[in-house]
Amino acid sequence: MKKEKKNEIIMNVIISAVCIVLFAIMFMQFKTIEETDITAIENMRETELRTAIAEWKGKYEEALEQLEENKKSIKEYEQTIEDNGEASELIDKDLQEADMKLGKTDIYGEGIVITIKNTDDYQIQAYDLIDLINELRYAGAEAISINDVRIFSTSYIVQLADGLTLVSDQRVTSPFVIKAIGNQTYLSSSLSLKDSGYIDRNKARGMDIELETRNSIQILKNTSNREVKYMKEGEK
Amino acid sequence: MQKKQIAITLGIMCFALTMAIVIQLRTVYSSTSTVPQVLVEDSLRDEVLRWKEKYDNTYGELTESTKRLEEIRKLATQNDITSMAKQQEITESNMLLGLTEVTGPGFQIILSDNNTGITSEGNKVLDISSQIVHYDDLLQVVNALNNAGAEAISINGHRLVQTTAITCEGNIIKINGQRISSPFTIKAIGSPATLSGSLTMIGGYLYIMQEDGVNVQTSQSDSLVVEAYNGVINYKYIKLKK
Numbered sequence: 001m002k003k004e005k006k007n008e009i010i011m012n013v014i015i016s017a018v019c020i021v022l023f024a025i026m027f028m029q030f031k032t033i034e035e036t037d038i039t040a041i042e043n044m045r046e047t048e049l050r051t052a053i054a055e056w057k058g059k060y061e062e063a064l065e066q067l068e069e070n071k072k073s074i075k076e077y078e079q080t081i082e083d084n085g086e087a088s089e090l091i092d093k094d095l096q097e098a099d100m101k102l103g104k105t106d107i108y109g110e111g112i113v114i115t116i117k118n119t120d121d122y123q124i125q126a127y128d129l130i131d132l133i134n135e136l137r138y139a140g141a142e143a144i145s146i147n148d149v150r151i152f153s154t155s156y157i158v159q160l161a162d163g164l165t166l167v168s169d170q171r172v173t174s175p176f177v178i179k180a181i182g183n184q185t186y187l188s189s190s191l192s193l194k195d196s197g198y199i200d201r202n203k204a205r206g207m208d209i210e211l212e213t214r215n216s217i218q219i220l221k222n223t224s225n226r227e228v229k230y231m232k233e234g235e236k
Numbered sequence: 237m238q239k240k241q242i243a244i245t246l247g248i249m250c251f252a253l254t255m256a257i258v259i260q261l262r263t264v265y266s267s268t269s270t271v272p273q274v275l276v277e278d279s280l281r282d283e284v285l286r287w288k289e290k291y292d293n294t295y296g297e298l299t300e301s302t303k304r305l306e307e308i309r310k311l312a313t314q315n316d317i318t319s320m321a322k323q324q325e326i327t328e329s330n331m332l333l334g335l336t337e338v339t340g341p342g343f344q345i346i347l348s349d350n351n352t353g354i355t356s357e358g359n360k361v362l363d364i365s366s367q368i369v370h371y372d373d374l375l376q377v378v379n380a381l382n383n384a385g386a387e388a389i390s391i392n393g394h395r396l397v398q399t400t401a402i403t404c405e406g407n408i409i410k411i412n413g414q415r416i417s418s419p420f421t422i423k424a425i426g427s428p429a430t431l432s433g434s435l436t437m438i439g440g441y442l443y444i445m446q447e448d449g450v451n452v453q454t455s456q457s458d459s460l461v462v463e464a465y466n467g468v469i470n471y472k473y474i475k476l477k478k
Contacts, residue, residue, distance in 0.1 A: 004238075
């Protein structure tokens with residue numbers, strides 16, 4: 001009788017020990033599951049890495065293309081020198097390309113047209129235009145104009161005391177018509193992002209803003225001469 | 237009776253052991269599944285570096301070939317005055333486009349985040365965020381520099397070109413698609429006095445930033461180097477005809 005009772009106690013102890021072990025194992029399992037959640041972050045890193053690869057690959061291909069073009073031009077010039085020929089034709093071609101890149105010619109292409117207007121609730125500030133240009137550039141705009149004033153890397157936008165806005169020496173007023181050449185889909189979708197996009201953000205502040213995609217936009221050449229006064233090419 | 241109890245205990249022990257083994261197997265399984273994950277990432281990271289290296293090499297070659305092209309253009313046009321003028325114009329265009337490194341007098345600004353929470357006058361600030369350099373501060377400074385007649389600008393070595401956007405993703409500022417962070421060194425070529433005056437005068441943008449508590453350092457220089465654009469200007473959508 002006494003021995004049986006002793007056995008029973010031992011049994012109980014064993015069972016509870018097993019229970020404790022089981023609980024411990026269960027907790028361990030929970031911990032493992034929690035840890036495996038980290039793979040979500042790792043996946044994110046993977047997509048980020050893939051974007052980086054695509055970016056560098058694109059840049060590489062562009063650089064390669066430009067390199068081939070340069071090599072071809074160099075050969076053409078070498079040929080002219082050898083033949084004692086006239087380089088004027090070649091230089092005209094190069095100059096035309098430089099003029100196009102600098103905005104000295106009228107250009108065409110697909111893109112978007114945005115019209116923003118002052119309302120009773122909201123007066124457009126210079127920074128609204130700076131912000132818009134920056135967003136358009138981010139979305140891959142290749143050429144931009146505000147009320148037919150072409151925008152360059154050296155352009156500036158300031159507010160004058162009389163309410164007019166100055167875009168690189170030229171006076172413009174509301175309504176502002178901003179034209180941008182580039183991929184229509186990228187441009188319009190990045191501006192139309194819900195809440196955080198330029199359109200939603202500024203509509204909420206009371207700005208009157210309209211976006212239109214077009215298959216052919218004309219951006220006028222810049223007539224003002226951009227003279228170089230201070231900078232010189234190359235190292236000191 | 238005793239035998240039965242022992243059997244039950246053993247049964248429970250076995251069960252527990254089985255469970256433990258199952259769990260262990262599972263853990264091993266999940267950890268082996270993360271190993272290839274890490275491997276995939278490593279190989280992707282390698283690939284990023286490979287493409288970057290390829291780009292850097294090609295870009296180096298491109299810089300060389302651009303120089304060579306300019307030299308040979310000079311050589312080919314040296315006998316003809318009109319062509320020489322055109323050659324000069326192309327060289328100037330490349331400077332304006334940001335395709336070549338340029339030197340000249342100018343103005344250098346170093347902006348850095350102030351993490352102390354105290355303004356330059358020793359007062360405590362209410363909003364610490366106002367002491368941090370944001371992407372829109374950089375946009376405003378660039379706009380002000382352009383207004384003061386800057387001919388070429390770079391931020392932390394990245395030349396501003398016609399397509400340059402300065403954006404912010406979370407707390408990372410990106411320029412030309414590349415990450416930059418505080419301190420921001422802005423170099424602008426132009427008239428040092430005009431550039432400096434219009435930004436640091438009372439009410440100028442740098443004056444306002446300094447009042448807010450951002451660390452602002454400026455210096456005028458007779459000879460400032462502004463780097464070339466580390467990329468290619470390549471238009472896909474622009475056409476010369478309708």
